């Protein structure tokens with residue numbers, strides 16, 4: 001049998017950490033790209049020893065190794081979109097920001113991974129500063145969760161109104177082109193509601209609320225799905241809306257594995273009871 005060669009396969013790049021438990025980070029991103037029929041490439045920033053209960057240990061890659069991975073992928077294969085996840089320290093963030101510019105990477109989705117949904121800080125304070133100054137202004141969209149939006153806006157977020165105000169403030173103060181404040185960590189009716197603001201248009205994005213504790217990797221999955229849709233050539237708002245639908249269905253098929261928060265079911269059409 002002759003192999004059928006396809007020349008127009010969209011390609012996306014994830015610049016993120018490894019999650020040994022397989023629920024978040026590059027493992028979630030590559031599964032999400034594959035689901036969208038987008039070829040997935042990766043630049044690993046750090047290796048976490050992690051499971052459904054939390055992060056046990058983190059080992060950073062040298063920033064030169066992250067740069068080499070980005071260059072190897074972009075200079076040969078080329079990418080139509082990229083996302084960043086856990087970037088860990090100021091050296092890695094500065095190096096990634098520099099390469100995004102040098103390699104002219106378009107359609108950059110920045111998931112400003114700082115604090116997990118459980119409230120655990122995942123990167124150090126200097127890293128947050130570098131992220132604000134060097135990477136966020138280059139993003140087509142940034143996707144902070146409730147706690148990250150609190151840090152970036154500087155005020156507590158307890159309601160949909162607070163989320164709206166934070167999205168507007170982050171857009172204005174950080175020169176973020178588009179902001180999506182995610183509501184997975186909210187209580188009551190605001191849980192699972194996201195706010196989109198691009199300086200012009202403010203949209204409240206809702207799907208069905210899914211009642212599950214298996215929410216590990218929802219943020220990674222959402223930003224990877226946005227990048228996949230952008231790589232395919234969809235516009236930004238359509239990419240976000242469709243990514244949100246994808247996460248909602250993946251949550252509805254989430255996996256009860258481990259003793260804590262299990263991962264979402266990325267390949268739900270293949271899952272059987």
Ligand SMILES: Nc1ncnc2c1ncn2[C@@H]1O[C@H](COP(=O)(O)OP(=O)(O)OP(=O)(O)O)[C@@H](O)[C@H]1O
Pocket residue numbers: 024115116117144145146182183184185191192193194208209210211212215216217218219220221222244247248251
């Ligand atoms: N229970 C839920 N029902 C419906 N949608 C949800 C639920 N939980 C999270 N989401 C959605 O999942 C997406 C990711 O948001 P979330 O706030 O969970 O990100 P995060 O905290 O960065 O995730 P992570 O667990 O990967 O750190 C958002 O679109 C959010 O609205």
Ligand SMILES: Cc1ncc(CO)c(N)n1
Pocket residue numbers: 016017018019024025026048050085086113116216217218219220
């Ligand atoms: C590697 C990694 N990236 C991102 C997150 C946030 O969910 C996580 N827990 N682990």
